[in-house]
Amino acid sequence: MTILLTGGTGKSATPLANLLLRANIPVILANRSGIVPAPFKGVRFDWLDASTYGIPFDADGGIERVYLIPPPTLGMLPLMKSFIDVAIGKGVKRFVLMSASMVELGGPMMGQVHEYLRSLGVEYCALRPSWFFDTLRVNFSDTIRERNEIVNAAGAGLIGWISTEDIADVAFKALTAPTIEHTNPVLVGPELLSYAQIAGMMSKVLGREIKHRNVNVEEYSQVLIRRGMPPNYAGLMSTLDLGIAAGAEEQLYRNADFVGKRTLRVFLEEYKDAEEWRAV
Ligand SMILES: NC(=O)c1ccc[n+]([C@@H]2O[C@H](COP(=O)([O-])OP(=O)(O)OC[C@H]3O[C@@H](n4cnc5c(N)ncnc54)[C@H](OP(=O)(O)O)[C@@H]3O)[C@@H](O)[C@H]2O)c1
Structure with missing residues (x-):
């Protein structure tokens, strides 16, 4: 059984990929270039180009579980629906979706994708982490540097800031455990x-x-x-x-x-x- 990580070179997938590697679980990382750090195997995949949706499954016929990092767009549902349908057709049995603390089932963006996964009756987990520590390094860096x-x-307002390593621990369990304990956990630091x-x-x-x-x-x-x-x-x-x-x-x-x-x-x-x- 291989696990495909979309957003494979991103903030949350990176520690997750390392956990899978250490556990000797076959893993493939997807991003737009297909270029990923050694020793991982990378595949080209672009949410905005449906012709790439089959590439991961051509590269590895054993993909059964998928980590879903949504495209950074408000209209993510049609894109993600198409890919999820392709993945199920190729034998995927379980999805772990990156949602967000403030997004509920059926809510905007990832909430709709969560709803779609639930309607399919597949195994799934929609993670609801609070704000990542990395947000401070990535999103706010310009004004910190300049002013x-x-x-x-x-x-x-108070936030339960969380590390992507802690998120990866939960995602790892949701992807690898025999059954999913909680389908919509709120994760905080x-x-x-x-x-x-x-x-x-x-x-x-x-x-x-x-x-x-x-x-x-x-x-x-x-x-x-x-x-x-x-x-x-x-x-x-x-x-x-x-x-x-x-x-x-x-x-x-x-x-x-x-x-x-x-x-x-x-x-x-x-x-x-x-x-x-x-x-x-
Ligand atoms: N930051 C927070 O505080 C926070 C809190 C809760 C939830 N979230 C959610 O976390 C998600 C982001 O996760 P993350 O931070 O782990 O990811 P990330 O660091 O933003 O990385 C994005 C990944 O997706 C790839 N990518 C970008 N555009 C793509 C496209 N069009 N098609 C395919 N792959 C693409 C990137 O690689 P390439 O650019 O090389 O393709 C990269 O591997 C968002 O949905 C956000 O709502 C974030």
């Missing part, structure tokens, strides 16, 4: 932290003062658009901050199904010299 600030509209608390922690680790600057949703949407996000996606992502400010992530944290072990402090220490955060 020593984290800018968004989340106010004093060990601490609830606001952006102001994170800025304080970053100041200590990076050795310069980092501040959190709160802006309104429209301004934040513009920040995201300037970063290259399509306007409709930026609109949705900035609106999520209103939910955070109102305590939605805090509430999820208090009722989480899985609490990770890795702390943000350790993550910040690990990446303290990262190019993305270096002051310009």
Whole structure:
């Protein structure tokens, strides 16, 4: 049995691939180029090009389980539906979908894909992790580098930040266990932290003062658009901050199904010299 990881070179699939490798479970990583780090086997796969959907199954006839990292687009359902149908036709029995803490069954985007998997009666798990530590390194890096600030509209809202290693532990189990225990677990890290608390922690680790600057949703949407996000996606992502400010992530944290072990402090220490955060 081979496991296919879509988004195979991304933030969550990377530690997951390493866990599968260590457990000697055959794994294939898919991304748009098909170029993946050694010793993994890579395949070309593009959500936006349905002619690539069969490539992973031509490369390995034994794929029975698939990790689904959605395409970064609001209209993901038709694309993901087509691929899921192809995969089932090729013998896939189980899917583990990356959803998100604030997305419920039948909700927007991944919530609809979750609903589709449920309607098919296949084995599945829709993971609902809170915000990844890596978001601080990837999404907020420009303003941290240029102005020593984290800018968004989340106010004093608390988030149960989680490491992708902790997510990978849960995804590994969902992909490899004989049965899936929980089809829609909410995953959080060990601490609830606001952006102001994170800025304080970053100041200590990076050795310069980092501040959190709160802006309104429209301004934040513009920040995201300037970063290259399509306007409709930026609109949705900035609106999520209103939910955070109102305590939605805090509430999820208090009722989480899985609490990770890795702390943000350790993550910040690990990446303290990262190019993305270096002051310009
Ligand atoms: N960040 C957070 O805080 C957070 C929290 C909860 C949920 N999530 C969810 O996590 C998901 C992202 O997961 P991730 O962070 O592990 O992934 P990621 O780091 O964003 O990586 C994306 C992966 O997909 C590949 N990819 C990009 N465009 C593609 C396309 N058109 N077709 C096929 N592959 C493509 C990329 O490789 P190439 O570019 O080389 O093709 C890469 O391997 C999103 O759905 C997000 O909603 C994120």
